[in-house]
Amino acid sequence: MTHPIPVFIGYDPRERAATNVLIDSLYQHSSRPLAITPIVTPQLEAQGLYRRERDPRQSTAFSFTRFLVPHLMGYRGWAIFMDCDMLCRGDIARLWELRDERYAVMCVQHEHIPNETTKFLGEVQSPYPKKNWSSLMLMNTARCTALSVDYVNQASGLELHRFHWLAGDHEIGALPADWNHLVDVQPPPTASAEDGGPTLLHWTLGGPWFREQRTMGGALAAEWFGARCDSMALHD
Template identity: 40%
Template sequence: MQPYRIFIGYDPREAVAYHACVQSIIDWCKEPGKLQFTPVRGQRRDGSNDFIYARFLVPHLCGFSGRALFLDGDMIVRADVRELFDLPMLYRGVRVVKHDYKTKHLVKYLGNKNEDYPRKNWSSVVMWDCGFFPHRILTPEFVAKSSGSYLHRFEWLKDDQIGDLPAEWNHLTMEYEPNPAAKLYHYTVGTPCFHEFRIQEGADEWYSTYRRLIAPIDHGR
């Protein structure tokens, strides 16, 4: 049985977001026994988050073999992740949602700058073909010395080696128009766990997921 290997960014400043993301995946998965979660955390280079560069070590962590999914932690899913694992890679090294937008918010959670740059948020949901040969360059040493722009734009790959994911698998709340059919809410400006972002598209679903996460176990008492 091939597991669904899922790497999720973990930021201790919003640890609850990681756990809510995991809970949502379990809730929707028809084969939860195949789920294999790994929190991703690395050395912080800037004011963003700990896992911003560590995500590019997923192929290395998987022994450059098989497939794996990376997700930022500030998300909940609304469909079965099997849909992503069932997509053919078609000789692509990765599949991503190819966002093309300018942010509506210059400041995001915890006062961090929210700057525009090419291919912004492409790397926030990544289906990896870990065995794709060009990924062999992604060693810890190489990732440590590479620039953020090089990594987040997938510049070690040719453009035709970067495949697409359906847009509903990385819907940016507070940036895009509401989409009730979204299969993944990405709270990219700020997760509802932060007071100032508690009211936004998908906030009710985030809190519902959170409540299931912390609900006490009923021992029949």
């Protein structure tokens, strides 16, 4: 029996349009059933799972809630986490097939040192080692038991995002770069996913769903709007 691939998406109410388009892009390209769960902070708060006060340095509602994925999975099996400010251009099942039991977490290991001090909506841009590694994670949740509800609610942002809850970096596997292309941070892709371009686009600095950033990514912004139009047409 083929079980649905569990996909958790960080949700921020300011980025509802981004979330909806990402979900549709995942469904449209996937060759396997998906079980997609947006991580909505008020729902976690209502269940007593999330009790943190908002940190002035967190730029999204899901900055810390992403680390509750292993708990939500009952610390059993693998799961995918991704930020909502992404667009999938290919089959997410291909990412799922990269699971490697040697690792607790797998991610694209960027060397992203921001030049800017602010990003979307004036949010603070915080530089730190392993920046953007946690924006797309394949999580082997049985090996992520250190991410208890209490730990996620008490640990610092740097402890969480720098993976201090693991025994060491040897527990972090590397994913191919095409699974987390940073729009307007990395050189723009010259090919579609079918022709070897990135499969997952990530507007980490803010995307075209924000009025002030309608053209963020140039041709990639136009691609996002095209995906949104396709999604709306399918739902009519």
